[in-house]
Amino acid sequence: MNPLVPMIASTVVAATPLIYAALGETVVERSGVLNLGIEGMMLIGAVAGFAATRASGSDTVGFIAAAGAGVALSLVFGFLTINLQTNQVATGLALTLFGIGLSAFVGHNLAGLPVARLAPITIPGLTAIPVVGDLLFHYDIMVYLSVALYLGVLWFLTRSRAGLTLRAIGESPAVAHAIGKPVVGTRYLAVMFGGATAGIAGAYLSLVQTPMWVEGMSAGKGWIALALVVFGTWKPTRVVIGAYLFGGVTQFQLFAQGFGLPIPTEFLSMLPYAATVIVLVIICRDPKTILLNQPASLGHSFHSAA
Amino acid sequence: MLRLERRATPSSTMSIVSPLLAAAGMLVTGFLLFSALGKDPLEAFYLFFIKPLSTTYGIGELLLKTTPLLLCGLGLALGFRANVWNIGAEGQLTMGAIAGGGVALWFGDSDSSLAMPLMLLAGVLGGMAWAAIPAFLRTRFNTNEILVTLMLVYIAQLALSWLVHGPWRDPQGQNYPQSQGFGDAETMSVLINGTRVTWGIVYALGLAVVAWVFSQKTFAGFRMQVAGLAPAAAAYAGFSEKRNIWIALMLCGATAGLAGICEVAGPIGRLQQQISPGYGFAAIIVAWIGRLHPIGVVFGALLMSLLYLGGESAQMGMGLPSAITGLFQGLLLFYLLAADLFITFRLKRTAAPEAAASTPKPATTLENA
Numbered sequence: 029m030n031p032l033v034p035m036i037a038s039t040v041v042a043a044t045p046l047i048y049a050a051l052g053e054t055v056v057e058r059s060g061v062l063n064l065g066i067e068g069m070m071l072i073g074a075v076a077g078f079a080a081t082r083a084s085g086s087d088t089v090g091f092i093a094a095a096g097a098g099v100a101l102s103l104v105f106g107f108l109t110i111n112l113q114t115n116q117v118a119t120g121l122a123l124t125l126f127g128i129g130l131s132a133f134v135g136h137n138l139a140g141l142p143v144a145r146l147a148p149i150t151i152p153g154l155t156a157i158p159v160v161g162d163l164l165f166h167y168d169i170m171v172y173l174s175v176a177l178y179l180g181v182l183w184f185l186t187r188s189r190a191g192l193t194l195r196a197i198g199e200s201p202a203v204a205h206a207i208g209k210p211v212v213g214t215r216y217l218a219v220m221f222g223g224a225t226a227g228i229a230g231a232y233l234s235l236v237q238t239p240m241w242v243e244g245m246s247a248g249k250g251w252i253a254l255a256l257v258v259f260g261t262w263k264p265t266r267v268v269i270g271a272y273l274f275g276g277v278t279q280f281q282l283f284a285q286g287f288g289l290p291i292p293t294e295f296l297s298m299l300p301y302a303a304t305v306i307v308l309v310i311i312c313r314d315p316k317t318i319l320l321n322q323p324a325s326l327g328h329s330f331h332s333a334a
Numbered sequence: 335m336l337r338l339e340r341r342a343t344p345s346s347t348m349s350i351v352s353p354l355l356a357a358a359g360m361l362v363t364g365f366l367l368f369s370a371l372g373k374d375p376l377e378a379f380y381l382f383f384i385k386p387l388s389t390t391y392g393i394g395e396l397l398l399k400t401t402p403l404l405l406c407g408l409g410l411a412l413g414f415r416a417n418v419w420n421i422g423a424e425g426q427l428t429m430g431a432i433a434g435g436g437v438a439l440w441f442g443d444s445d446s447s448l449a450m451p452l453m454l455l456a457g458v459l460g461g462m463a464w465a466a467i468p469a470f471l472r473t474r475f476n477t478n479e480i481l482v483t484l485m486l487v488y489i490a491q492l493a494l495s496w497l498v499h500g501p502w503r504d505p506q507g508q509n510y511p512q513s514q515g516f517g518d519a520e521t522m523s524v525l526i527n528g529t530r531v532t533w534g535i536v537y538a539l540g541l542a543v544v545a546w547v548f549s550q551k552t553f554a555g556f557r558m559q560v561a562g563l564a565p566a567a568a569a570y571a572g573f574s575e576k577r578n579i580w581i582a583l584m585l586c587g588a589t590a591g592l593a594g595i596c597e598v599a600g601p602i603g604r605l606q607q608q609i610s611p612g613y614g615f616a617a618i619i620v621a622w623i624g625r626l627h628p629i630g631v632v633f634g635a636l637l638m639s640l641l642y643l644g645g646e647s648a649q650m651g652m653g654l655p656s657a658i659t660g661l662f663q664g665l666l667l668f669y670l671l672a673a674d675l676f677i678t679f680r681l682k683r684t685a686a687p688e689a690a691a692s693t694p695k696p697a698t699t700l701e702n703a
Binding site: 047115118119127251257292294295298309 | 484620661668
């Protein structure tokens with residue numbers, strides 16, 4: 029078999045949780061809310077999905093539980109930032125720290141237990157095609173759903189009336205409010221959507237990538253997802269492309285081993301983090317890129333009474 | 335009916351009461367949590383908050399863990415006041431430990447009296463060098479410091495891991511990923527006999543005073559405060575944003591680096607893969623609890639240190655998972671952010687007209703203060 033095929037396949041698997049988390053955050057940020065708590069929601073999703081799958085034996089239940097756990101945590105964030113108008117940066121950090129603590133607490137006796145990896149699907153006829161079958165038709169269902177999610181988010185943001193409202197609120201909540209758009213409700217729904225996708229992203233780690241629960245297993249992927257939103261200049265297509273590029277970077281370890289490069293594993297493990305920094309520098313270098321693309325009200329609280 | 339009303343000016347009383355409210359909220363939640371787990375809440379509270387402090391050794395441990403939390407918290411608070419969101423103190427701490435620990439290993443078992451000052455200096459410079467990266471990228475390339483400082487945490491930890499697995503591994507260490515133990519001259523002396531607390535706590539408390547003088551009494555500190563409270567005013571006054579960012583990150587890099595070397599040259603005594611249970615992240619909460627004020631940060635650090643000790647004590651005494659510390663830390667920050675609402679808002683009772691009409695006893699509920 030062509031050695032590139034498994035590398036590309038593993039890149040896709042590595043990119044999938046980033047796609048879920050980053051697409052969700054794209055929608056959240058387009059509504060003007062900056063949720064830095066993705067890492068925390070991912071960890072909660074990971075532990076909830078793992079526990080639910082073990083208890084029920086069903087991956088579907090696991091992913092639904094993970095999404096629910098992510099939503100629950102995002103509601104705490106929503107209540108604080110949208111209702112109580114707390115600082116979004118600080119609250120997002122709190123959400124991450126809380127998620128790290130809560131997931132470790134809930135999962136302390138789940139560590140080291142096994143769970144069956146979510147199996148790849150087989151499509152009769154298609155999966156059997158050499159190379160193409162392995163490249164396109166031999167992933168788990170969540171990979172295909174991530175593509176569907178991308179198309180859905182793209183359609184929602186660019187083609188739907190509700191998406192237009194959401195973007196208007198992200199640019200100027202005061203104006204949107206003045207013409208009768210529901211700022212609070214829309215932002216709540218966006219934050220909940222981001223929570224659900226982050227939860228699913230986390231469960232993808234604990235049910236597919238490394239089918240087990242390890243404390244702090246997201247290892248910064250939530251933060252990388254945040255960087256991907258900036259990298260993608262808040263546009264779903266670019267965010268997804270970025271996620272696949274990053275998936276490739278995280279798999280560079282396999283490439284290097286494949287080619288027998290004598291680089292210590294620690295340096296290879298640094299690559300995604302270093303790449304995040306480099307990518308941010310490239311995108312942010314020109315302030316106009318950010319100014320033109322970033323939702324104008326991002327990170328600012330809105331209160332209608334003022 | 336209760337309604338939120340914006341205060342004319344932020345309440346300074348509430349900014350001090352709010353951490354107490356948050357601590358109370360954390361205790362109530364803890365009470366419910368312990369009850370739900372089938373543990374006696376009072377016994378759990380005793381194990382968590384009293385027992386660790388019942389011995390001299392325990393007090394020493396409290397001060398020992400306070401040291402890195404206080405050092406990192408001081409640096410972070412100065413930055414947060416200026417709206418510089420450095421959340422990578424953990425990485426700067428790690429780099430300080432690497433730089434200072436490298437000097438210690440270079441001295442080996444030498445008795446040179448230069449060893450310790452040079453180690454501390456290297457630790458400070460290591461932390462500063464690591465913080466210089468986000469400062470440079472932010473000021474030169476407009477790159478968000480939140481993400482950069484965080485990414486650098488992972489890189490620093492991997493660098494340390496590589497060093498203790500590879501070039502700096504103790505050849506006699508039976509393949510454990512750790513360096514040789516530091517010599518006597520390269521280890522900080524104990525401050526109180528019978529405990530493990532080192533001179534680090536004295537440096538940290540001294541720096542708290544220095545930080546107070548800097549932020550309250552110097553022009554540079556004032557500029558940073560203005561930049562945080564009113565960025566437009568700071569720009570109009572001609573205060574350089576870049577200079578503020580550099581100062582904020584350099585100061586935090588220095589204190590976090592010092593925290594790192596104080597840890598490895600103190601209680602740990604060597605370089606190893608794991609040198610901090612997340613002090614740099616917990617210090618974010620410390621800074622917030624301390625109201626971003628150097629003296630407040632001292633109290634925040636003591637409280638957070640007690641949460642670490644309490645978690646260990648509850649683990650040993652009751653079999654509770656030590657992760658409960660992280661849970662309490664997160665809860666505390668949530669409650670604090672929520673309670674901070676009352677700094678700028680107050681609850682006001684308002685008369686809902688329809689309720690008034692149907693209420694038989696009008697006088698008590700209708701009066702507005």
